[in-house]
Amino acid sequence: MSVIQKIVALQHLDSQLQDIAELLGDLPGKVNALKDEESSLILSVESGKARIKELNLELNKFEGQMVDIKGKIDKHKDQLFLVTTNKQYDALQHEIDHLKSELDKIEIQSLEFTEEKESLEERIKSEEENLESLSRDLVGRRKKLEVLMNNSSEEKAKLESERNEQRGGIDGATLSRYDRIHNARRGLSVVTVQRSACGGCGAFIPPQIISEVRAGRGPHTCDSCSRFLYWESA
Numbered sequence: 001m002s003v004i005q006k007i008v009a010l011q012h013l014d015s016q017l018q019d020i021a022e023l024l025g026d027l028p029g030k031v032n033a034l035k036d037e038e039s040s041l042i043l044s045v046e047s048g049k050a051r052i053k054e055l056n057l058e059l060n061k062f063e064g065q066m067v068d069i070k071g072k073i074d075k076h077k078d079q080l081f082l083v084t085t086n087k088q089y090d091a092l093q094h095e096i097d098h099l100k101s102e103l104d105k106i107e108i109q110s111l112e113f114t115e116e117k118e119s120l121e122e123r124i125k126s127e128e129e130n131l132e133s134l135s136r137d138l139v140g141r142r143k144k145l146e147v148l149m150n151n152s153s154e155e156k157a158k159l160e161s162e163r164n165e166q167r168g169g170i171d172g173a174t175l176s177r178y179d180r181i182h183n184a185r186r187g188l189s190v191v192t193v194q195r196s197a198c199g200g201c202g203a204f205i206p207p208q209i210i211s212e213v214r215a216g217r218g219p220h221t222c223d224s225c226s227r228f229l230y231w232e233s234a
C-alpha cells in the first residue's frame, strides 16, 4: 500500500466515524425535546385540573348562596302581605331589591366560572390526547436511540481500532499533516484530482504533479488548500 492509499483508507474510516457522531448527535436532542414537551403538557394538565377543582368548590358555594338568597326573597315576599304600613312595605321591598341584585351578581359570576371550567375541560382533553401520542412517539424514539447507540458503539469501537491500526502504518510527519488538514478542512483531507484541478478547491494542478499522483507517488498536496491529492482510477 502506498502512503497515499493509506491516507485514503484513513480518511474513509474518519468519515464513517464522523457519520456516526452526526447520526447520534441529532437523535438525543430530539428525544430531549420530546421529553420537554411531554413534561410541559403534564404540567399544564395538572394545573388545569387543580383550577377545575377550585372552580367546582366556588360553584358549589354559589349554589348554596343562591338557594339561601332565593329563600330569603320568598320569605320577604310572603311578609309583604302581612305588613300594615307603607313604611314597612317599602322597607321590605327595598330589601327584596337588594337581595335580587345580590343574586344577579352571583349568577353572573357563576356563569363566568362555568364557562372557564368548560374551556379548561376542553383544553385538558386535547392536551391529554397530545400527551398520549407524544408518549408513544417518545417510547419509539427512545428505543430507536438505544438500538442505534448499541449498534453504533460496536461499529464505533471497530472503526476506531481499524483507525488506530491504519495510523500506525503512516509516518509521523504525514500523519500530523493529515491531522492539521483534517481539522482545518472539516474532516476532508484527501481529495481526488479532477481533470487538471484539485477536487477540493478547484485549483489548477500542474501536469507533472498529476502524473506523479496517477502513478501513486508522493504524497502530493494541493498548493492552494493543502489537501492530499489522489487519483481515482475509473
Ligand SMILES: [Zn+2]
Binding pocket: 198, 199, 200, 201, 202, 203, 222, 223, 224, 225, 226, 227
Ligand atoms: Zn485544493
